[in-house]
Amino acid sequence: MLKHKDLLGLYDTSAEEICEILSTAVNMKKLLLQNIKKLPHLQGKTATTLFYENSTRTRVSFELAAKYLGAGTVNISASSSSVQKGETLIDTGKTLDAMKNDIIIIRHPMGGAPRLLAKNVRAHVVNGGDGMYEHPTQALLDFYTMQETFGSFNGLKVAILGDIKHSRVAKSNLFGLTKLGAEVRMYAPQTLIPKGMDAMGAKIAKRREEAIDGADVVMGLRIQLERQQGGQFPSLSEYSEFFGVNRELMRYASPRAIVMHPGPVNRGVELTSSLIDADNSKIEEQVLNGIAVRMAVLFLLTQREGQV
């Protein structure tokens, strides 16, 4: 049983709840692998994706997850200008409530926006990524992928390299993985490491080799071009040379190590193409797991009803 009406982040999700989502996702994935895509779990329910930020991959993943479970889906893309000028987020949420919508999946450029929405609507709110705060379903699908490969999180060494500062994925991973007993290392240019990550349980490595040393999981994070334009590193080629991961560096990792990336990947920047396409790369598998995990989340949240 999930404790909350909404899934806003892993900071306030317990290890037990995470494990329940992951085990439910195992069944969802079995069904997916059998190509069963017409399930009854959310029949008669409606899910709306409310995206204030561009995204194809996450939105489609949520939409398919809802559809495969039998829900009706509606997609709303709000341009960032409407955030500034138009209807307030609370009013938009109340309007969807009035239309008897059951689930809102929101992506928003501002941290805390899903929380504000959740507090003001009856519908279940699922955070599809908010500013630099959290992206819980991405982290959950990462955990699913790790669990599928290694069976357990205890003592698992996870190295995260890339734009840590602006990454909600890094934070949701950190919050969840530390609860599950894994060890999280991080490495990035100092301009892309925010204060306090160590106090939250991450080991901030001094060198790439130190981060990757003995790692079971090597996860790259997308470098946005705007970070370079914002002066946080000089060029993508310099980034890739000094901060990216290549085959040479992977020799420091555990022999069983897997390579992950939340996508979309800048080939040759965070990870070299040879790593992305290697056998131990789980990047495509992550995408499939994402649907299974999101199905599990949508199902478990709506399960709460009637069991007050």
Next chain:
Amino acid sequence: MIIKNGNVVLRDGVKKQDIRIEGNVIAEIADHIEGEGIDAAGLTVFPGLIDMHVHFREPGYEYKEDIESGSRAAVKGGFTQVCCMPNTSPVCDNAAVAYFIRHRGEDVGLVKVHPIGAITKGENGEQLADIGGMKKQGVVALSDDGKSVANSKVMRFAMEYASNFGLTCLCHCEDKELVDGGVVNEGYSSTLTGLKGIPRAAEDIMIARDICLAQSLDLPVHICHVSTYSGVQLIRAAKQNGVKVTAETCPHYYAVTDSIIESFDSNTKVNPPIREEIDRLAIVEGLKDGTLDCIVTDHAPHHVNDKNVEYNMAAFGISGIETSFSFAITYLYRTGALTLCEIADKMSGAPARILGLEGGEIAVGKAADLTIANLEESYVVDSEKFVSKGKNTPFNGYELYGVVKYTVVDGKIKYREA
């Protein structure tokens, strides 16, 4: 009128005294004075509190606050004089707006309302405002509060020109490039919440610049709402070097830390941001050793619509004028950090000296501005009970000590607890 049997906070100590008021001045202070008046037995009598940094929003933003609602909130909070920052609409950058604010204050007739003039026209940081004309209409200081005068040359000329009129610049210190859209203190809590952080350096760099200008020009400067430990260090060093710098801080900087933003409550959003324990401790220390001369509220009332939105989009500011006195009693007096005399100086004496205002002290011949309070009584903050239009406080539910019973302005009771 006689204020009888109160514990009177004098410059050099607290003594049980009676105070006789004649007209608008204190006429006599003695062990026992016969006559009618207020029985202040068990109560403490402070010199009328002065808040030299408030936003009463009128003209232009009366939906957030106006001079009447602000005045009522002020006297309820124990204040007898307030200085209104000029970021109204239109900006108080000319004689007419200054005249309007001063006269609106007089018409309301509760607290003494002093306008502060803008340093530059429209607070745009480029051209000097009509400083002489505003002085004629009673502005008591100059400030582009809400932002810094980014151009150091403009700031230099402003300080020089203001000196002809005996006015001091009150500097809001913020390097906008470093702030870069930040909304909270940069640190553990900003990383945790993903809310964009503002580094201390954004404030410190401007504090240092304004100290440098004051030193090289040998002119006074006043630093607004200091929030960083490093800012306290800069000011302390400057004072030791003989620079004519004074500084203020606010209750939210000496009482709490930025972990309160983790609730995403947009009422915690304030500029400069609430910082960390190291800063809070340094600010208390700065108040104790005199580095920080005074306590102001930066009373920044907002309408609920300006706050009940995404944290990033919410307005900066805390409605604080009704809780400031109790914060001082609870977090500075009861903790042993400051004596009552020191609190009276931070909240009355020092602002009067810095701006050349009347009052500021309980002494014969001084203005009969008094704040009479019960320091043993506590209450729980409930913004719904605020008389300010701004209900935006992150401190709902806090238990505070120190309840204002009477506020006396110019010898007249302007507030009496119901």
